[in-house]
Amino acid sequence: MTDAGRRAELAANLERVRERIALACAAAGRPPDAVTLTAVTKTYPASDVLLLAGLGVTDVAENRDQEASIKAEAVRAGGARPRWHFVGQLQRNKVKSVLGYADVVESVDSVRLAEALGRAAAGRENPVEALVQVSLDGDPARGGVFGDDLWRVSDAVTSSEGLRLAGLMAVAPLGEEPGEAFARLAVIAGQMASRYPGATVVSAGMSGDLEAAVRYGATHVRIGTSLLGMRNSLR
């Protein structure tokens, strides 16, 4: 496909996604600018990120460091500087590399990871925004913290001067109506915002369930497939 053809395709997809977000906000009685769109660009090239940035997308997300670090460099060389979110499982030996480009780490799910991020981010001019990933079904295989571990990890983030606790991230569990899971997330988000003033980000909702997420208070939706197309792999 030509660059112009891809640009037109992305522009049309973006318009549909923005329309879905606006309708969901209206249905929930929330202002249309209450929700930020984060484009999940994993498996897609830097050229797509540059086209999306040119179309006004400000936030992009990746889930694998190796792919993301190369892409972020190419995007920077192409003249765009979106906010990069890291949303994948993060090993502590990759923390330094991720902080080379990420403005937001959404997948903080252990005290040890929070401490490693804090050490690597110490002394930065702008703190790295950290979201604690919450498990909505308690299945440890799918990432995220459950129960009181949320407060242990949050405390580890707030004790690190290089990090700012910005809020929560969650993925809807498989095999459950997403609205039920996001309703539980809304309760947890309320507890978080009252314990940690300023920790108000709720990153929830993907291509298939953004409406339910917006209904239950998501401030950021992470959209891959509906914007960029079907990925070849399942990630």
Ligand SMILES: *Cc1c(COP(=O)(O)O)cnc(C)c1O
């Ligand atoms: C891939 C991914 C998304 C986007 O999923 P789509 O269904 O393609 O919109 C959102 N969040 C995370 C954590 C992801 O890994």
